[in-house]
Every structure is written in structure tokens, then in C-alpha cells.
Amino acid sequence: MTPRTATSDPTDGRLLRGLRSREMVLEKALQLASVDGLEGLSINRLAGALGTAKSSVHGLFGSKQGLQLAVIEATRKILIDLVMRPSRTAAAGLPRLEALGEAWMAYLDADTFTGGCLLSSASLEMDGRPGPVRDAVAQALQEWLAVLAHNVSAAVGDGDLASDTDPEQLAFELNAIGMSANWHYQLYGNRKAFERGRAGWRHLLIGYQP
Known part of the structure; x- marks a missing residue:
């Protein structure tokens, strides 16, 4: 008898289709x-937008909270793929901080999300709502702040930023520029917000140079 190979197992095909289905549903959930x-996202709302049965969406995520957590994790991965990973081609320290600022503004300017940066809006929406969803948002943004602070420290070590620079303080200020650019564009619809964001990022880094 010829042994069955892994690719001939029918469950492999079902698993692949299931993963693709989940990715497609999750993409719609991100935009919603x-x-x-x-908080406005629910199994029922998502199923309606997709034109599918509520049970189908429930089977993928289990609950509203499960759906929310999946959305946050997917958003985190998008931030890594579109902002953090491209900037790794620049040397750690000041060059990477400059690259991170450019990549973040490009990410915001590209309208990756219909309603603007999801992590930015979620940080405001969930800040007063204790629980796993808030914790997931906080953790994702803490990861971002840590990347900024790490590269500030590297820039200080290289002598590109003043020796008395507080990495966490500068990370706080850089993050505020991106958050402000996203807020300004979403509220006023003026893409000059991203030009101002780029300029603000550059000027801030120059101000910290020795």
C-alpha cells in the first residue's frame, strides 16, 4: 500500500481554507x-457586513472579546510589517529613528485603515476600560514605545544624541507626534498633517542632538 503523504490528507485543504477564511473575515473586522x-465591533455586526451567518463568524473567534483580541493582534502585526520591519534596513540608533518616523507617517498616509490608525484610536477608546482588551492594546503600544526608546539609547551611545537624553521621554515625545498627525488628519481630512508630522519628528530629533 502506498503511504499517504501529508499533502494528500483532506484535512490539510480544509485547514488552509479555514485559515484563508479567517484572514478574510479579520480584514473586514479591522476596517469596521x-x-x-x-466596542462597536461584534460577531453580529461583522456577520451582517459579510453577509454570512453569525454562527460562521462565532466559530472563528468564539466571542466578541475573542474577536477584539484577534483584531488587536492583527493590527500589531501590520504595524510591525509596515513600520518596524522596513526601518530595520537603517542602522540602529539615529538612522533608524529617522526611518521609523518616515515609515510611520507613510503608514498613516496610506489609509491602511478606513478610519485611521486602529491602535491610536483604540488607545483612546479603551484607556478607561480595564480588562484583557485594554491590556492587549497597552501591550502592543508598549512594544512600539520600547522600540523607540531602544533606538534612542543606541543613538545616545553612538554620540548622535545628547548624553543626558532620557530615552523614555524622547520616545514619549516622538509617539505624541505620530498620534497627533493621525488625529489631525482623521478630524480635519488634511494630508498636510503627515508633512507636519515628518517635520515635527525631524525637528525633535535635531533638538536632542549635541
């Missing part, structure tokens, strides 16, 4: 959440 907020 960026407009309606994480």
Missing part, C-alpha cells in the same frame, strides 16, 4: 473596528 471602534 477602525470606524466603529472596538
Whole structure:
């Protein structure tokens, strides 16, 4: 008898289709959440937008909270793929901080999400709502702040930034520029917000140079 290979197992095909289905549903969920907020996102709302049975969406995520957490994790991965990973081609320290600022503004300017940066809006929406969803948002943004602070420290070590620079303080200020650019564009619809964001990022880094 010829042994069955892994690729001939019918469960492999079902698993692949299931993963693709989940990715497609999650993509719709991301866009809905960026407009309606994480609290406005529900199994029923998502199923209606997809034109599918509520049970189908429930089977993928299990609960509203499960859906919210999946959306946050997917958003985190998008930030890594579109902002953090491209900037790794620049040397650690000041060059990477400059690259991170450019990549972040490009990410915001590209309208990746219908309603603007989901992590930015979620941080405001969930800041007063204790629980796993808030914790997931906080953890994702803490990871971002840590990347900024790490590269500030590297820039200080290289002598590109003043020796008395507080890495966490500068990370705080850089993050505020991106958050402000996203807020300004979403509220006023003026893409000059990203030009101002780029300029603000550059000027801030120059101000910390020895």
C-alpha cells in the first residue's frame, strides 16, 4: 500500500481554507473596528457586513472579546510589517529613528485603515476600560514605545544624541507626534498633517542632538 503523504490528507485543504477564511473575515473586522471602534465591533455586526451567518463568524473567534483580541493582534502585526520591519534596513540608533518616523507617517498616509490608525484610536477608546482588551492594546503600544526608546539609547551611545537624553521621554515625545498627525488628519481630512508630522519628528530629533 502506498503511504499517504501529508499533502494528500483532506484535512490539510480544509485547514488552509479555514485559515484563508479567517484572514478574510479579520480584514473586514479591522476596517469596521477602525470606524466603529472596538466596542462597536461584534460577531453580529461583522456577520451582517459579510453577509454570512453569525454562527460562521462565532466559530472563528468564539466571542466578541475573542474577536477584539484577534483584531488587536492583527493590527500589531501590520504595524510591525509596515513600520518596524522596513526601518530595520537603517542602522540602529539615529538612522533608524529617522526611518521609523518616515515609515510611520507613510503608514498613516496610506489609509491602511478606513478610519485611521486602529491602535491610536483604540488607545483612546479603551484607556478607561480595564480588562484583557485594554491590556492587549497597552501591550502592543508598549512594544512600539520600547522600540523607540531602544533606538534612542543606541543613538545616545553612538554620540548622535545628547548624553543626558532620557530615552523614555524622547520616545514619549516622538509617539505624541505620530498620534497627533493621525488625529489631525482623521478630524480635519488634511494630508498636510503627515508633512507636519515628518517635520515635527525631524525637528525633535535635531533638538536632542549635541
